[in-house]
Amino acid sequence: MGEQKLFFEDIKEGDSGPSRTHKLTRTDLVRYAGASGDYNPMHHDEIAAQAAGQPSVFGHGMFTMGLLGSAIEDYVGVANLKRYKVRFSRQTWPDEELTTKVVVAKKRNVDGKSLVDLDVRVVNQDGEEKVVGEATAELPSRS
Amino acid sequence: MTDDTTSVEEHLKEIVGEITTKSKVVIERGPVSFFADAVLENSPIYKDPNEARKAGLPDIPGAPTYCIGMEAWGKFPEIQSDDPPPGSPIMKAFGPLMAKGGIILHGEQEFVYHRPIFVGDVLVGEGKIVEAYQKESKGKTMTFVVTETNWVDEKTGEPVVTSLFNVIHRG
Numbered sequence: 001m002g003e004q005k006l007f008f009e010d011i012k013e014g015d016s017g018p019s020r021t022h023k024l025t026r027t028d029l030v031r032y033a034g035a036s037g038d039y040n041p042m043h044h045d046e047i048a049a050q051a052a053g054q055p056s057v058f059g060h061g062m063f064t065m066g067l068l069g070s071a072i073e074d075y076v077g078v079a080n081l082k083r084y085k086v087r088f089s090r091q092t093w094p095d096e097e098l099t100t101k102v103v104v105a106k107k108r109n110v111d112g113k114s115l116v117d118l119d120v121r122v123v124n125q126d127g128e129e130k131v132v133g134e135a136t137a138e139l140p141s142r143s
Numbered sequence: 144m145t146d147d148t149t150s151v152e153e154h155l156k157e158i159v160g161e162i163t164t165k166s167k168v169v170i171e172r173g174p175v176s177f178f179a180d181a182v183l184e185n186s187p188i189y190k191d192p193n194e195a196r197k198a199g200l201p202d203i204p205g206a207p208t209y210c211i212g213m214e215a216w217g218k219f220p221e222i223q224s225d226d227p228p229p230g231s232p233i234m235k236a237f238g239p240l241m242a243k244g245g246i247i248l249h250g251e252q253e254f255v256y257h258r259p260i261f262v263g264d265v266l267v268g269e270g271k272i273v274e275a276y277q278k279e280s281k282g283k284t285m286t287f288v289v290t291e292t293n294w295v296d297e298k299t300g301e302p303v304v305t306s307l308f309n310v311i312h313r314g
Contacts, residue, residue: 036181037215061249063182065252066181066207084208
């Protein structure tokens with residue numbers, strides 16, 4: 001099913017998908033809160049966040065996973081995605097520049113399926129990791 | 144039952160296998176597109192059903208992480224089951240820990256996709272606790288609770304997406 005963005009034969013281990021860079025704003029956090037229903041005040045209420053000892057509001061981990069998901073989707077197509085997992089390693093802060101990284105870790109054939117394992121992560125402008133994970137896509141084959 | 148003499152370890156053992164949620168969710172175009180905007184998806188397939196069909200999809204798909212937001216918009220009260228699970232078993236474990244302080248963090252998230260979510264779907268999901276354990280890290284006690292939610296197509300019964308949600312209490 002779906003978008004034939006890429007064939008299994010077109011990629012090799014070590015290849016990178018298109019990267020996305022985005023400077024995080026408070027507006028991103030408000031929109032994500034509304035779209036996801038996650039109204040934890042730590043993500044939109046500066047006064048409450050500072051009262052809780054945080055320097056400011058901080059991003060939803062799931063926003064960062066979503067941004068990274070959009071980069072993975074750009075590369076392999078949403079219908080080809082079979083599995084996507086991340087660990088949330090550090091908080092994200094307004095004005096940080098978040099960059100997605102999607103790298104082909106392994107190509108494999110399992111039961112006639114052409115699978116691609118991806119190393120995926122989001123880092124800030126200093127290279128600090130925010131989320132780190134892995135994804136697997138099943139790609140169409142030319143053969 | 145919970146009382147002062149029950150240890151955290153016993154609590155954690157007790158909650159494994161407990162049902163956390165039962166939900167029925169209608170997947171509608173507005174919230175699907177809004178969520179795609181919120182995670183900065185830039186593909187037209189999230190906006191326009193004709194673009195989705197051009198890409199070989201039957202309708203507008205949910206973004207890869209939409210599963211986490213769909214209950215906020217499509218869980219209409221009149222279609223929910225009459226026997227919702229009583230209270231949150233996660234809070235049964237975290238309640239006594241939170242009383243002593245600490246914070247709750249989303250540690251890990253995993254999705255296993257059987258097929259994409261599409262506008263027009265009605266999905267039925269049941270969540271249950273599959274793991275609960277403690278680990279010491281840098282002098283702090285970390286308590287992990289993993290909830291697995293399996294979403295199936297109401298019409299066909301086919302699996303659609305499985306979500307594994309790992310929350311941590313850091314003492």
